[in-house]
Amino acid sequence: MLKKILKLDEDLAKDGPRSSKVHSVAALFDTPDEIIHAAAETSNAGYDKYDVYTPYPVHGMDAAMRMKETVIGKFAFLAGFTGVSLAVAMIGYMSGFDYKNIIGGKPFFNLPASIPIMFELTVLISGLFCVFGMLLLWNKLPQISNPLHDTNFMKYTSSTRFGVAIEASDAQFDVDKVKSFLAGVGGKDIEVVYYPEENIVPQTPIFNRQFIYTLILVAIVTALGTYGAIGKLVNILPFDWMHNQFKVNPQNTSTLFKDGRSMQRPVDGTVARGYMPYEYTGMPDSLVKLLSNPVPMDEKSITRGKKQYNTYCSPCHGYFGAGDSRLNGQFPNPPTLHSKKVREWADGNIYNVMTNGQNTMPSYAKQISRDDRWAIVNYIRVLQRAENAKDTDLP
Amino acid sequence: MAFDSTYTRELPLVDSRSSFAEIDDTVLAPTERKPSKKWFVAFLMANTALLIGAICVGYTLYYGIGMWGNNNPVGWGFDIINFVFWIGIGHAGTLISAILFLFRQKWRTAIARFAEAMTIFAVMTAGIFPILHTGRPWLAGYLLPYPNQNALWVNFTSPLLWDVFAVSTYLTISFVFWGIGLIPDIALMRARAVSGIKKSIYAILSLGWKGSNRDWQNYERVYLILAGLSTPLVLSVHTIVSFDFAVSVIPGWHTTIFPPYFVAGAIFSGFGMVSTCLIILRKVYDMENIITLNHIEKMNKILLATGTMVGYAYGMEFFIAWYSGNPFESFVFINRAFGPYAWAYWIMIACNVGFPQLFWFKKIRRNIGITFVLVLLVNVGMWFERFVIIVTSLHRDFLPASWGMYIPTMYDLGILLGSFGLFFTLLLLFVKVMPSVSLAEIKAVVPGAQPTHHHHSEEH
Numbered sequence: 001m002l003k004k005i006l007k008l009d010e011d012l013a014k015d016g017p018r019s020s021k022v023h024s025v026a027a028l029f030d031t032p033d034e035i036i037h038a039a040a041e042t043s044n045a046g047y048d049k050y051d052v053y054t055p056y057p058v059h060g061m062d063a064a065m066r067m068k069e070t071v072i073g074k075f076a077f078l079a080g081f082t083g084v085s086l087a088v089a090m091i092g093y094m095s096g097f098d099y100k101n102i103i104g105g106k107p108f109f110n111l112p113a114s115i116p117i118m119f120e121l122t123v124l125i126s127g128l129f130c131v132f133g134m135l136l137l138w139n140k141l142p143q144i145s146n147p148l149h150d151t152n153f154m155k156y157t158s159s160t161r162f163g164v165a166i167e168a169s170d171a172q173f174d175v176d177k178v179k180s181f182l183a184g185v186g187g188k189d190i191e192v193v194y195y196p197e198e199n200i201v202p203q204t205p206i207f208n209r210q211f212i213y214t215l216i217l218v219a220i221v222t223a224l225g226t227y228g229a230i231g232k233l234v235n236i237l238p239f240d241w242m243h244n245q246f247k248v249n250p251q252n253t254s255t256l257f258k259d260g261r262s263m264q265r266p267v268d269g270t271v272a273r274g275y276m277p278y279e280y281t282g283m284p285d286s287l288v289k290l291l292s293n294p295v296p297m298d299e300k301s302i303t304r305g306k307k308q309y310n311t312y313c314s315p316c317h318g319y320f321g322a323g324d325s326r327l328n329g330q331f332p333n334p335p336t337l338h339s340k341k342v343r344e345w346a347d348g349n350i351y352n353v354m355t356n357g358q359n360t361m362p363s364y365a366k367q368i369s370r371d372d373r374w375a376i377v378n379y380i381r382v383l384q385r386a387e388n389a390k391d392t393d394l395p
Numbered sequence: 396m397a398f399d400s401t402y403t404r405e406l407p408l409v410d411s412r413s414s415f416a417e418i419d420d421t422v423l424a425p426t427e428r429k430p431s432k433k434w435f436v437a438f439l440m441a442n443t444a445l446l447i448g449a450i451c452v453g454y455t456l457y458y459g460i461g462m463w464g465n466n467n468p469v470g471w472g473f474d475i476i477n478f479v480f481w482i483g484i485g486h487a488g489t490l491i492s493a494i495l496f497l498f499r500q501k502w503r504t505a506i507a508r509f510a511e512a513m514t515i516f517a518v519m520t521a522g523i524f525p526i527l528h529t530g531r532p533w534l535a536g537y538l539l540p541y542p543n544q545n546a547l548w549v550n551f552t553s554p555l556l557w558d559v560f561a562v563s564t565y566l567t568i569s570f571v572f573w574g575i576g577l578i579p580d581i582a583l584m585r586a587r588a589v590s591g592i593k594k595s596i597y598a599i600l601s602l603g604w605k606g607s608n609r610d611w612q613n614y615e616r617v618y619l620i621l622a623g624l625s626t627p628l629v630l631s632v633h634t635i636v637s638f639d640f641a642v643s644v645i646p647g648w649h650t651t652i653f654p655p656y657f658v659a660g661a662i663f664s665g666f667g668m669v670s671t672c673l674i675i676l677r678k679v680y681d682m683e684n685i686i687t688l689n690h691i692e693k694m695n696k697i698l699l700a701t702g703t704m705v706g707y708a709y710g711m712e713f714f715i716a717w718y719s720g721n722p723f724e725s726f727v728f729i730n731r732a733f734g735p736y737a738w739a740y741w742i743m744i745a746c747n748v749g750f751p752q753l754f755w756f757k758k759i760r761r762n763i764g765i766t767f768v769l770v771l772l773v774n775v776g777m778w779f780e781r782f783v784i785i786v787t788s789l790h791r792d793f794l795p796a797s798w799g800m801y802i803p804t805m806y807d808l809g810i811l812l813g814s815f816g817l818f819f820t821l822l823l824l825f826v827k828v829m830p831s832v833s834l835a836e837i838k839a840v841v842p843g844a845q846p847t848h849h850h851h852s853e854e855h
Binding site for chain 2: 005008009010011012013014031032033035036039051052053054055056057058059060061062065067070072073076090091094095098099101103104106110113114116117119120121123124126127128130131134135138139141142143144145146148149150154155157158159160230233234
């Protein structure tokens with residue numbers, strides 16, 4: 001294994017064979033003054049496809065090469081503008097439109113509080129676009145297999161010296177003429193750079209087909225695995241120990257009972273609390289009067305009956321049952337409760353009217369509880385007796 | 396000229412007129428030779444610390460954050476202290492690489508790369524803490540606004556969310572800034588590489604950089620733009636971190652001085668850490684000619700300036716506590732200086748305001764030994780600053796019935812140790828595999844590296 005690695009290391013270090021196709025003619029210079037001079041001369045001589053190679057940016061080189069100002073700054077501005085617009089759109093949509101939450105009584109889209117994120121996204125988008133734009137669009141990188149790499153020329157220009165390379169694609173390129181031109185402007189170690197025999201890239205084992213397929217396979221497996229794992233993790237309930245307890249929940253199955261229901265049906269004939277059946281609906285008065293009053297006529301029930309009567313009955317029937325409605329004719333006035341008919345009714349009949357309604361009067365069974373209705377009956381009896389008092393009633 | 400010309404003379408940025416080849420050899424030596432025994436000892440120590448931290452994090456994940464000393468009323472403990480501490484450490488790197496770049500401070504070139512690497516590692520270390528602090532780190536995805544099945548969006552008015560955006564933007568931008576700085580240097584390493592495997596790796600990492608002037612033109616402009624973007628970014632990051640406190644209504648936190656005070660403190664602590672590491676680095680790797688005594692002195696001046704700013708902020712907090720007439724505010728500050736955590740307060744004052752005043756003396760600024768002790772104290776002091784701000788403001792609640800004390804557990808201490816372990820492990824690996832000084836930048840400021848002016852006059 002180790003031997004194999006060492007062998008690979010040696011193979012990779014070797015320079016690949018070069019073809020006879022010329023890429024460029026390159027010359028080296030020792031000082032920054034010389035290279036600035038050479039660049040200006042090359043530009044003046046009318047060469048177009050050439051470049052200057054330096055280990056660090058040399059001041060004044062752009063002017064010497066007569067290069068145009070780069071437009072990358074404008075690109076950065078546009079990217080930054082995109083970033084801030086994106087932030088406004090994102091925050092505006094999410095908190096101003098899609099998920100409105102009142103936070104501290106502020107507007108849903110709260111501009112001052114959004115400024116930090118607007119700023120951060122401006123910087124992020126602008127910075128990333130700028131860097132990747134420079135690398136990919138302007139400098140056309142990555143370009144690992146440029147013929148200039150692995151030459152003596154590049155070894156020097158990336159470290160200690162400066163160089164000019166005039167490329168064969170230039171209109172007035174001629175190997176001998178370019179050589180003598182570069183010697184004329186003070187170039188040393190003039191070198192003709194040939195294209196490699198074949199592209200360097202396929203020789204490098206990391207561009208080996210098997211390796212790339214393995215890499216793609218690993219990428220897919222990792223991506224799917226991560227996707228699955230994240231899907232599982234994100235769906236964990238944050239506090240599930242309160243939700244999942246060792247108890248039987250309604251509407252679920254149970255192994256305890258034969259029918260498998262966790263919520264058992266009630267025994268036949270079970271009466272739910274407050275739902276006592278009422279069997280007198282629609283019966284003639286003669287039968288309804290058999291219904292007897294379970295609430296005793298005492299001070300407590302009369303007081304209760306008075307309160308409920310004044311609340312629910314008095315708007316139409318009047319405080320004393322005379323039928324003097326306070327509703328100014330919005331509904332027809334009911335007859336008096338002191339008529340002979342009502343006075344002679346059994347308690348059950350009065351209770352039945354309250355429970356089921358009569359003529360325009362609706363049912364009050366929903367508003368007034370059963371016991372309160374009987375208490376109101378007791379209070380009506382009190383009103384009737386007071387209105388038709390006899391001398392013997394006086395103490 | 397009436398005045399002495401030596402008075403305004405710039406000190407040389409690189410000593411002894413080193414040639415380009417010498418600079419290359421010095422800086423690339425750690426990446427090209429086998430690491431020394433000292434490196435392995437340091438790496439082992441850092442790894443041990445990292446392992447202890449990892450075990451404590453494992454316990455925390457398994458049993459929950461009940462393993463920590465956080466309690467009621469001190470709900471923020473070592474987790475947030477360490478977060479603010481490490482984020483602060485990162486700020487020096489961006490200050491050196493971006494702000495000093497805009498101010499054309501050429502001396503930054505020798506220390507910028509290393510400080511930027513520190514920024515990235517410090518922010519990575521810092522990022523662990525708020526995620527652990529949430530208690531369920533596996534749900535951290537909910538911090539980002541993404542369309543989820545619960546139809547929920549994040550709260551854009553919360554400083555904690557601003558933190559998420561600020562810290563992740565800061566890490567990303569610092570990383571690309573550092574990355575494009577490395578490209579030309581890796582291209583140089585590719586050209587120098589003897590080993591074929593290394594050569595292939597460098598070829599890919601350098602993206603095939605050729606160093607052509609047409610590339611440099613765009614590169615330099617992008618570097619300038621990134622510096623321009625990073626400058627407000629670095630100020631915004633610690634401002635937003637300070638909002639985590641200042642936007643609350645806790646006496647001791649709810650103050651408008653927090654953003655500038657935090658930024659000054661961050662730069663102060665960051666320079667402390669940069670100095671600590673560089674003093675060791677230049678000694679171990681014989682880089683005294685590149686990271687010179689002049690650099691150390693300049694950093695000490697910045698330490699003095701920012702330390703004094705931090706001291707001003709401490710004083711101003713007390714003044715406002717008295718001037719506002721708010722009894723809760725004045726109670727918190729008197730309690731800070733004379734209450735149960737007074738020891739932490741006075742450690743902070745001594746290390747951040749007291750000892751750095753020694754840097755007024757040139758002899759001390761240029762003495763490596765004393766400087767090293769003082770910058771170590773700055774690191775300690777700045778950690779205690781965050782401890783004081785967080786713990787003393789929380790441990791005395793409005794009602795005496797809810798008063799409490801904060802005592803860290805061994806898991807807290809283990810995770811703190813582990814954070815140093817992670818940081819130094821990453822730093823040691825960086826120093827081993829990448830050039831810790833930017834070669835393209837430092838060569839550009841070596842005397843004689845730029846053309847003299849007579850060519851320009853020729854053209855005109």
